[in-house]
Amino acid sequence: MRNALFVLALFAAAAFTQTAGLNADRLKLIRPRLQELVENQSIPGAVALVARHGKVATLEAAGWRDVEARKPMTTDSIFQIMSMTKNFTGVGIMMLVEEGRLELRRPVSDYLPEFRNQMIEERLPNGNTALHPPAQPPTVAQLMSHTSGLAGDPDGELADNPRTLRVPLAEAVRFYGRQHLQFEPGTRWRYSNMGIAALGRIIEVVTGEDYVHFIESRLLTPLGMKDTFFFPPDAKKDRIALVYKHSAGKLVRSGDEILAGDSAKYRAGAKYPAPEFGLYSTAPDLFNFYEMLLEGGTYKDHRYLSHQSIDTMTRVFTPDVSPSGWLGGTGYGLTFEIVNRPEGTLLLHSPGTFGHGGAFGTEGWIDPHNDLIRISMVQLSDGTGSHPRSVIMQIGESAVQ
Structure with missing residues (x-):
């Protein structure tokens, strides 16, 4: 009976993925690709989310949130999302x-x-x-x-x-x-x-x-982002993914030299909320925020912003200023980076896709043309978090049918 229910669940998941217009076989490649990166010590662990038409099509976790303690990464692991806070x-x-x-x-x-x-x-x-x-x-x-x-x-x-x-x-x-x-x-x-x-x-x-208090009361709480915060409560600390870097070909934990200090100290005694990089979050929580943006400022029948405001934020604000953006082929709006000309790591992105990354390798992109959301979560302080991002972003975009 249990096996029959499991098979039924698999069929249901595959059926949803197909109705969302995503290739289920292509999305199944995400976890093994991430696992390869874990096994060769490119990353400690990662969480990936791909959603379309308002529904999560795949949510995967691989590797470890705490390498030394062998605590596995889970889909509800909590990450320092750093500059994604700017949004x-x-x-x-x-x-x-x-x-x-x-x-x-x-x-x-x-x-x-x-x-x-x-x-x-x-x-x-x-x-x-x-x-x-x-x-x-x-x-x-x-x-x-x-x-x-x-x-x-x-x-x-x-x-x-x-x-x-x-x-x-x-x-x-x-x-x-x-x-x-x-x-x-x-x-x-x-x-x-x-x-x-x-x-x-x-x-x-x-x-x-x-x-x-403003961000919590106006955004986090009404959006149901229960695992998103600036200062870690004790009850959430065990789910926080620690930050690592590479040294002599191995992963070692980053210390006080990084933004916000040693991740294992959980910002004890901090007074500065860092509106520019202070949030912790999960992939499912970020989905709620991004879905609100994708729906023109509305989420679950509650309006947060007008469609016009979303449009204003997510178009290049200074087209005459070049370069303006971190990545090739992008420009910058009002706290969002926007894809103008797909190239490099953004080659498979549609023009008009917008999003942001964080210093430790987290990243999220919203594609209005394909009604698509892709989120990549990793914690590396040495700038090497692009590998899982490329896997998730490229497979997610190529899965569109």
Whole structure:
């Protein structure tokens, strides 16, 4: 009887996959490919999710969330999704825009006085530097599109804060506001964690709410993202995948040198929520968020954003600024990277696909043309997490029928 039920379940899963317009045989390749990467120590473990037409077609786990303790990776393992957090901060900003509480084109200094009178630091041919005011101050939209002129990460007295998380958001952003701009706002693209952190502080100033509470109450809780958070609760810690790197051909656990510090310390004592990289999440939770975006701002009959706001966020904001994006063939919208011209690792993506990755190898892409979502979850701090991403993204796209 048990065998008969198991066979029936397999037939049902295959039938759904076919009705979703995905090739079931192709999707079955994902887990063995990931297992190969585990066995040759390319990755400690991974979780993969592919969904179409609002339904998860495949959800697979391979390898280990804790290599030393031999704790297996499971489909509900929790990952530090790092810069994928930027999308949540961006959606929070757009919610406030729709409520008439802030404007994208207004100067950042209208909301954060510490950003008044910023100067551009220009390096002269003789090696000296000179300061001069920008033609126009940076705007909220330029923070979202990484064209504000702000540098990437803090230096000086707060250089260690992305690792220690010791300084609260308001204090950190006051420091960021005193930093010189690197170029005329709107003329170049430079990925800026400080800029996204400033957006998190704008949310606090405009709403009077703590940033973490705002994201939890307006997005995470209503979307049913029960395993998504900034600071790990004790009950969730055992499911968190630890972060690894390669050393002498083997996987070893990363330590305090990485963003947010040693993953096995679970951010103990942290005060900084990191609107630019602070979230933990799971593949199933991220599916809920991405499905909301794919459905034009609606999930389970609840509207979070208008279709117009999603369109605004997910089209290239500065088409005249090049390059603008991490990967070849992409441009940058308002906290999202968008595929303009499929090439390289994005070769099988449809134009208009949008998404984001994280520093430890997590990645998610939403393809409106094919109504397709692909999520890849891995934890590697040395920049080698592209292998599972390529497997999941390429097989997922090629499975479309």
